[in-house]
Amino acid sequence: MRDRQLVRAAGGGGAPHQGPGPLRPDGCSRPCQGRRCASAGLPAVEFLQGDASEPPYLPASCDVVLVRHVLWALPDPDDALGRWTRLLRTPGTMLLVEGLWGTGAGIASGTCRELVLRHRSRADVVPLTDPSLWGKEISDERYLVISRS
Template identity: 45%
Template sequence: MTNHSDGSTPARVDWDAEAAAFDEEPDHGLRDPDVRAAWADRLRDWLADRPGDLLDLGCGTGSLSLLAAERGHRVTGVDLSPAMVEQARTKLAGRDAVFLVGDAAAPPVGEERFDTVLVRHVLWTLPDPGRALRLWRDLLRPGGRLVLVEGVWGTVSPVGIPADRLTALLAPLAGHTRVERLSDDSRLWGRAVEDERYAVVATV
């Protein structure tokens, strides 16, 4: 079970049960060519030009992993849901990619180190985001990048992690950090959104 960033506990989600329909969301499956192209454009900016080793935490069905692999990156994906991992393995069959069942807060990668750690919509669910960020930083090689896609969702009882809180947590960990606002790019989500959505790219 995971916690909200405000300390409250959300309803448990059975991600194995969600896996079959997960890709039906435009920004999950990236089946719409415009949505897929929008995420591909963003990854082109966020990831290093030279292909490297990329760790995709909370990878889901592997849609972002696939975009990274298409750019030549060697992908390791981690997700708690065996059903999600199985879909990711199918989606990236024949690619330089491996997918593991495990916790994003404690990835089962041993001593392996990466050029990029990519995490989308995971950090806000963790009980100790600062601890997770320190662990993820330590998984990076010198000069590596943390790419974090997060937000704050909902109006009555909003959940998530605001950009200013995330950048404050990163301040002692990263040499350079930039924030990219994503709410106004409806192509990414397949619709217009009004909540706070953003990416942080931090170089260690």
């Protein structure tokens, strides 16, 4: 069986997905992205519209949950983390790319780590300060939280 990864969550609505391969719930449905991935020798990505805090997938149906700059904007991040955790098979990995930006928006790494630890036994914070990641020097907090079972 091929690995299944939940790549990102945003939008609203959708039905449970049961096939193998990468999944990307998104606010828009762009099937051309899947074709573009396949033509580049990468697995096709299926675009589904779904709610970021409640992705339309079955429990224990994903090997990896990767969420980028979403957690901080949700009304109940703790509740969303609980649902995302239930999506993971054992062993499973949760990857959260977040930050606390100069504008004041975002979530501090310590707060994010503590939220993850309410649902998972481990959460490591990796600072993402390399200017090559952002195209410029940064002065705000940008990081990756890695939580493996």
